[in-house]
Amino acid sequence: MNTRTPQAVLSALTLLALTGCTGAPTSQPDASETTKSEHGGIAGAAQVAEPQLHLVAIDAAGKASMLDLLNGTKAQLDPVQPPINVTSDGRYVFAANPHGVEIIDSGVWTWDHVDHFHYYRAEPAALGTVAGEGAATVATGLLSTAGTTGMFFPSSGSAVLVDNSALSEGTISETLRLEVAPHAGLIAPLGDGAVVTEADANGKAARLRAIDAGGKELTAAECPAAAGTITTRAALVIGCADGAVIATSDGAAPALDHVPYPAGAAAPATAFDARKGRPTVAGIGKDAGVWLLNTREREWDWIPTATPVLAAATVDDDAGHVVVVGTDGTVQVYEESTKERIATTTPLMPKTLASPELTGKVELTVDGGRAYVSAPAEGVVFEIDFADGARIARTLELPTQPVHLVETGR
Numbered sequence: 001m002n003t004r005t006p007q008a009v010l011s012a013l014t015l016l017a018l019t020g021c022t023g024a025p026t027s028q029p030d031a032s033e034t035t036k037s038e039h040g041g042i043a044g045a046a047q048v049a050e051p052q053l054h055l056v057a058i059d060a061a062g063k064a065s066m067l068d069l070l071n072g073t074k075a076q077l078d079p080v081q082p083p084i085n086v087t088s089d090g091r092y093v094f095a096a097n098p099h100g101v102e103i104i105d106s107g108v109w110t111w112d113h114v115d116h117f118h119y120y121r122a123e124p125a126a127l128g129t130v131a132g133e134g135a136a137t138v139a140t141g142l143l144s145t146a147g148t149t150g151m152f153f154p155s156s157g158s159a160v161l162v163d164n165s166a167l168s169e170g171t172i173s174e175t176l177r178l179e180v181a182p183h184a185g186l187i188a189p190l191g192d193g194a195v196v197t198e199a200d201a202n203g204k205a206a207r208l209r210a211i212d213a214g215g216k217e218l219t220a221a222e223c224p225a226a227a228g229t230i231t232t233r234a235a236l237v238i239g240c241a242d243g244a245v246i247a248t249s250d251g252a253a254p255a256l257d258h259v260p261y262p263a264g265a266a267a268p269a270t271a272f273d274a275r276k277g278r279p280t281v282a283g284i285g286k287d288a289g290v291w292l293l294n295t296r297e298r299e300w301d302w303i304p305t306a307t308p309v310l311a312a313a314t315v316d317d318d319a320g321h322v323v324v325v326g327t328d329g330t331v332q333v334y335e336e337s338t339k340e341r342i343a344t345t346t347p348l349m350p351k352t353l354a355s356p357e358l359t360g361k362v363e364l365t366v367d368g369g370r371a372y373v374s375a376p377a378e379g380v381v382f383e384i385d386f387a388d389g390a391r392i393a394r395t396l397e398l399p400t401q402p403v404h405l406v407e408t409g410r
Contacts, residue, residue: 042145042168045107045122052108052121052409055372055381056093057402058086064093065399066106066124069383069409074399077104078126088406089140089149090276092127092167095404096136101151103127103162103172108409109144112233112277119409128172132158139188139229142277144168148175150187150194157182159196161189178215188229190236191249193218195256197226208238208245210254221245221256230272234279234295239269244283246295259298266302269293275366276410278316280336284309290324292336303339306332311364313371321386323371325364329353331373333386343390351377363405372396374405381405 053069056077064077080102083095091109095102107124110117130136132153139150145168148161159178166173178187178196185197185205193212198220200206205226210219228239236247243260261268269283269291283291290312292301305312307326315321320336329347334340352358352375363374370393371384379401383394 042120042122045120048119048121051110051117051119051367053367054106054108054408055396055398055402056088056104056106056406056408057374057381057398057400058083058093058095058404059401060403062095063400064095064104066408067396067398075124076399077124080104080126083404084135085138086404086406087138087140088408089142089144090410091144091408092140092149093406093408094136094138094140094149094151096138096151098135098155099133100129100131101136101138102129103167105167105170106408110410111145112142125170127167127170130160130162130172130174132156132160134182137184137186139186139231141189141231142233148189148194150189150196152186152197154184155182157185159185159187159194161187161194175213176215178211185226186229186238188231188236188238188247190247190254193249193254195236195238195245195247195254197223208247208256210247210249210256218254219256221258223258225268228269228271228283230274230281231277232274232279232281232295233277237272237281237293237295239272239283241268243300244269244293246298257298259293259300262300262302265300273311273313273364273366275313275315275317275368278314280314280316282312282314282322284312290322290334292322301336301339303334303336305334306330306341306344310359310362311373313364313366315366315368315371315386317368319387323364323366323384323386325362325373327353327359331371331382331384331390333390343386345382345384345390345392348373348382348392349375349378351375358403361403363402365405365407367407367410372405372407374402376401376403 062080080095081097093104107122134155141147151160161176163173183199187196197205198207223240225241267285274281311325322334324332333343358376381396385391
């Protein structure tokens, strides 16, 4: 049988036996205030014993499908408009096109209670569209049934927050829509409000404003060439040309702290990725190397890589695995503490690398036991066991070409 048993399952089952539940991270509402039923469950969803990990693939025409990584079941999803980019918070799939963001509920998710997790499964569904002009930048939080999701539309300058609790009930509800100067910006959830970019006189994102739920500015910070964001258990991260701003909130007073790059730093990171929620994230720029940002210690580190980087993500496990996809099509594994390359694959995607359009679509996603790397031109996804010499555990095919790929159930 074509199955996968994640390494985290055994420990997760043990943790499910715990009876105490701690508060949610500082960048998210407290779980006791946001759920109508126990710990992220909703009506019609079944709580299950292990994470329901799935891959969702969307092709260039907008056809979408799912693959259950546990039992190999494949399913077609409702199509979307041809997307420019696709994002996920581990449950919802946000497909951005030039005139809006279409939302798919994959029907699988994890409720992160910090010291333990709850896992749910329901039917997938198409939820509708959030309107806006220009392919939106989407910023997500940690909890799919609480808090908000941010969508920034660059052509119209619309900064939107969508209520996740309403999404979990099948409804799109905007809690905030700000109209600002059009620019390539972002709005990222923080506490009950958000952090939103502000453009300079040249129309470039240069300043960050922390706002409350009604859009009132609470504090601000400079952030030249603001780009890239990720939410960890410790904080919200937004990349700047001279470092990053780490944003936290205790529910009333947000703080925007600047963490500069070390002296003589290489090119700045313009995107961040990590195993969901983990505090150390990979910052991806243009050089042959990866930035590591520890959002708890507020420290940068640099790992030189064998090749320039197409994609990178930190697993942030005890072994400190960092997974990198090189421009030569190899998947490389590094050790965070020693910065040594400990494993690599042979080149995996010659057809994709021969297509400039598809090379930029190579996606990497990591969980506690595996990394998944898309090869759009080859029409497959490689499942990599990063802890076992970068072994290719499976070569997966979905019903639709993985031009866009996300992992849900996390």
